[in-house]
Amino acid sequence: MVAPIQIGAGIEIGAGINVGAGAAPITGGTITYAEMNPPVVAGFQLQDATATVNGSVGFTINNGAATGVAISALTAENQTFFNNQGTGFYAASFGAGSTYPTSTVEITSIPSTTGGTLIFFFDPGLTYPATFNYPFTIA
Amino acid sequence: MYITTTDPTPAPQPGDAGFWEWVQANRPHNFPTPE
Numbered sequence: 001m002v003a004p005i006q007i008g009a010g011i012e013i014g015a016g017i018n019v020g021a022g023a024a025p026i027t028g029g030t031i032t033y034a035e036m037n038p039p040v041v042a043g044f045q046l047q048d049a050t051a052t053v054n055g056s057v058g059f060t061i062n063n064g065a066a067t068g069v070a071i072s073a074l075t076a077e078n079q080t081f082f083n084n085q086g087t088g089f090y091a092a093s094f095g096a097g098s099t100y101p102t103s104t105v106e107i108t109s110i111p112s113t114t115g116g117t118l119i120f121f122f123d124p125g126l127t128y129p130a131t132f133n134y135p136f137t138i139a
Numbered sequence: 140m141y142i143t144t145t146d147p148t149p150a151p152q153p154g155d156a157g158f159w160e161w162v163q164a165n166r167p168h169n170f171p172t173p174e
Contacts, residue, residue, distance in 0.1 A: 018164070037153070044154040068162055070153040087167050108166045114150040121160055124170050 028081025037073035058133030095133035
């Protein structure tokens with residue numbers, strides 16, 4: 001048994017001293033509407049110029065040959081997260097009311113190479129039209 | 140003697156003309172997902 005150590009009143013812990021073991025948890029990876037740099041416009045943030053935008057709720061991709069999404073207002077935390085993650089295929093989950101709760105997405109550009117913008121593609125193998133509601137979580 | 144440098148062309152941003160064409164041209168992967 002490890003005897004508990006109590007820190008009494010009036011004792012301060014200096015800067016740079018960590019309590020407990022383990023690295024800081026990995027955070028980030030969840031994209032909100034605000035990070036889309038609204039207003040969302042079909043053909044701008046959404047590759048599909050025929051997409052149906054539903055305000056802060058989400059959007060519907062109608063053209064399965066144009067499934068790209070550009071997120072240009074990522075939080076600093078998410079910029080770090082996606083820069084570390086890199087390009088490639090990742091599992092993603094989408095908000096309530098989405099046609100598909102989960103799917104694979106393809107990250108093609110990370111913020112460090114595109115002036116801060118994250119670009120990913122929904123799987124063109126899904127059946128479209130398909131609605132995707134915020135938030136998006138890419139892990 | 141002058142040494143000239145060329146700044147890298149900044150990546151276009153959503154809403155810029157030709158943005159999605161640029162994305163497609165620089166796409167390192169492509170669906171379908173590799174086995």
